[in-house]
Amino acid sequence: MAILVTPETKVLVQGITGGFGGRHAKLSLDYGSQIVAGVTPGKGGQKFEDKVPVFDTVHQAVAETGATTSAIFVPPPFAADAILEGVDAGLDLVVCITEGIPVNDMVKVKRALQGSKTRLIGPNCPGIVTPGEGGGSSGGCRIGIAPGYIHKKGNIGVVSRSGTLTYEAVWQLTCRGVGQSTCVGIGGDPVNGTSHLDVIKMFNEDPDTHGIIMIGEIGGSAEEEAAAWIRDHCKKPVAGFIAGTTAPPGRRMGHAGAIVSGGKGTAEAKIAAFREAGIQVAETPSEMADVLLKIM
Secondary structure, eight states: OOSSOOTTOEEEEETTTSHHHHHHHHHHHHHTOEEEEEEOTTOTTOEETTTEEEESSHHHHHHHHOOOEEEEOOOHHHHHHHHHHHHHTTOSEEEEOOOOOOHHHHHHHHHHHTTSSOEEEOSSOOEEEEOOTTSTTSSOEEEESOOGGGOOEEEEEEEESOHHHHHHHHHHHHHTTOOEEEEEEOOSSSSOSOOHHHHHHHHHHOTTOOEEEEEEESSSSHHHHHHHHHHHHOOSOEEEEEEOTTOOTTOOOSSTTOOOBTTBSOHHHHHHHHHHTTOEEOSSGGGHHHHHHHHO
16 A cells, blocks of 8 residues: 555646656656656647647546546646646646746645645655555656656655655665655645645555655744644654754745744754654754664
C-alpha cells in the first residue's frame, strides 16, 4: 500500500507538448507510470510519444481515459487556471510543479478547493513518487520531476517542502538498502494545497509506512502544527530536519515561503517544537536517514 498514488493511478499531464512537461512525461512513462493522456489547448488529436493521446481540455481527457490525477507543467500566468480546470473535472489529485504562480491566484485556487473532492499538491513542488519493485519501469508511479532511479520500494514515508532535500533523504535511504512507501514534495510557496500535517496523517494511517522523515524550512508555522499533532497522535517514529538555520531574519531563502517575518517561523522555534514532540532532529542534511534508522 502507499498514500495518494499507486502503480494503478491513471495520470494526465497538462502542458505535455511543452519542452519541460514533455521531458518529464517521458521520464514518468519510462518509470512505469500510467500516463494515459496529455492536455494542451489547441493541440487535441496529437499523440505524445506516438501513444499518449493529447486533448484540448481536462474534461475531454478524463471522459476518454478515466484519468484521476493530473501533473501540471503550465507557465505561471496560466497555472492557476490549469489547477481550477482539474478541480472542475473532478480529479482526485492535482500535482502542480509550476513555480512563480502569483500569490493572489493561489488564494483564489485555495478557496475553490474548499468543498471539492480534489487534493492539490504544490505548487512549486517536485511532485510525488510511490516506488515500484526494483525502481523504474517496474510498476511505480512518478508524478513530477523527482529522479526516479534514486527510489526503492519499502516502508519509509518522506514529506518535505524542499525538492532537493527530498531527493537527499531518499538517496540516503536507498544507499542504506532501505526503501520508501511514498515520497511527497509539498512545495515551498506560502499558499499551497497540502501541508506537512495532511501527509503525516496519511502516513500514520498507512500500514505499509513504518517510519517517517519530515523535512521543513524557515517561514510559516506548518512544521510546528505537524509536530503538535505528532506528539499527541502519531504511532510511528519520525525524524526531522529544518533548513535555514543560518538565514538572516527578513531574508528570503530559496522558496517564496521560506522567510522569517515578525520573529515567527525561525529555524530555532521549529527545531524546539520537533524536540518537544519527540521528533529526533538531524543536525545536518547528511544525517537524515541515519537519525531515523537509529530510532527504528
